[in-house]
Each structure stands twice: as C-alpha cells, then as structure tokens.
Amino acid sequence: MGVKDSSTSQQAAEFTAFVRETGTQLHRAAMLLTGDHHATEDLTQAAYAKVFVHWRKVRRTENPLAYTRTVLLNTFLSHRRPRRSAEVPAEVTPPDTGHEPDPGQRVDLLAALRTLAPVDRAVVVHRYWEDRSVAETATDLGLTEAVVRTRARRALQRLRPLVDIPERTLP
Template sequence: MRPISPRDAQFSEFVVARSPQLYRNALLLTTSPDAAEDLVQTALAKVYAAWWRVRGAEDPVAYAHGVLIKAFLSERRRRSSTEVPVAETPDVAARDPDVAERLALMAALATLAPVDRAVVVLRHWEDRTVAQTADALGITEAAVKNRSLRALRSLRGVLEPRPAPVTTPEIAQRRTR
C-alpha cells in the first residue's frame, strides 16, 4: 500500500469539509439526488486534477463551486439521449411536509432553463453578488439581473397557488347588467 502524499491528504480534508455544501448546490441545480452525486464526483475529479492550482487559489471553495457550476452547464449542453427524466417522482415521503416542500421546490427548479437555475442557486442559495454570479457563469451582470428576475417570476408562478377571483354579490350584480 502506497503512503498518502501531502497533496492527497490536503485534498481529502478539502473533500470532507466541502462535500456537503457542494452536494447541496448540486442537488439544487440538478433536482435529482443521483444526478447531484454524479455532478459532485465530476467536479471533485476536475478539482483533484488541478489541485496544485486550486490550493494556491485565493478561495479554493469558490474555485470548486465554479467547477461544479461549469460542469453542470456543460452536462446540460451535451445531455445524453439515453437519459430520460421522469415526469413524476414516487410519492415515498409525501407525509413529511418539509420533504413535500423540497420536492415542490425541486420540481419548480426543474422547470427553469439550466442557466436560469444556476443564477437562482448562486444568487439566492449561495447569496453571491450579481458580479460574483456573472463572473462564475461567464455572463454579464445585466444578464444575471434579467435572468434572475424572470426565473423568480417563473418560480413564483409555479410555487404560489393562484387565489380564486373574489366575487361579492355587488360585483356579481354589476356583471349581470
């Protein structure tokens, strides 16, 4: 058995400390636990390959998150024809309201375009600035603002129940005239 190098030990510490956060963001991006695990593994493999550059970066965590976002967007562009998304998730944990809310959120996020989903995750879950989000995604700040506005409007439309129109006897009487 070969001894663990200092490089491997540093990377292992990084993975143990940052994997939960990377997984959470990957889950929000992919809306699927299996796809999220695959995405994290892909991102960590790329980070490991460039670990000499990552550990010298100003913020290795931001670097890893950038790799995760880029891997997600790249994967969305070249989606294999053999992967078929499921229309409905099994009703396994619908009894737990937190799980039901999470499933509703994942379904709503899945309706967004991949770049819009990435903007929402970076801006609102990671609490990044417009400039940081634009830099991570390689788009302009105006595009981040525009996509964020449209994505949030779309999510509200999917997540908020629409109230029934209020009809009072007075309004109903006016309509019949």
C-alpha cells in the same frame, strides 16, 4: 518514501479535508441544480474529480471553494447541453427526503427549478442558495451583471407561482 511521495500524500490529505469541509454545501447546490439524487451524486463527483486533477494549482488560489463552485456550475451547464446519446435512465427514484423538515417544500422547489433553463437555474442557485453577490455570480458564470440581474428577476417571476416565494419589499 521520497520527497515526491510525501508531497503527493500531503496534497491528497489536503484535498480530502477540503472535500469534507465543502461536500455538504456543494452537494446541496448540485441537488438544486439537477433536482435528481443520482445526477447530484454524479455532478458532485465530476466537479471534485476535475478539481483534484488540478489540486496543486487550486489549493493556492485565493478561494478554492469559489473555484470548485465554478467547476460545479460549468460541469452542470456542459452536461445539460444536448447530447447525441440515446441513453435513458432505467428507473426514476424519488429523492430521499426523510431528514428534511418539510419534504413537500423541497419537492416543490426541485420541481420548480427543473422548469427553468439551465443557465437560469444556475443563476438562481448561485445567487440565492449560495448567497453570492450579482458580481460574483456574473464572474463565476461568465455573464454580465445586467444579464444576471435580468435572468434572476425573470426566473423568480416564473418560480413564484410554482412555490411560495415571498415578494421582496423594496425600501
């Protein structure tokens, strides 16, 4: 086994460990973005595939998870753009909600998120589900902080009638 083979297997092992550590978190974010179990799997795999191709560079970044989140969001947004394909799913399978504490709330949230524009959905998921700051969300999505605040506020206003989202009390 040469030095190159050893280096490649070490990188593969590091990437595998990274996926194990971050898989659940990215999968949940993808589910909130897509609202569909199959699309979630596809989105998560596509994001990890893109990261794997550049793993040597990504593993040296300050925060590989943040990089991967950005790849996930950009992949989601690029797939949401209109395509000229006539591809239509053969059947729709409801998400497996057997392990959730309240499946009704999950279904309501997923349905409500699907009513938002893709960028608004990405802002809400990134900002509130991933608990990212306005600045981090703006950087990751390539938006200004003012745009993130405006989109988040308007998206929450649209979501409140659809799901039980408590109003924030300001000091």
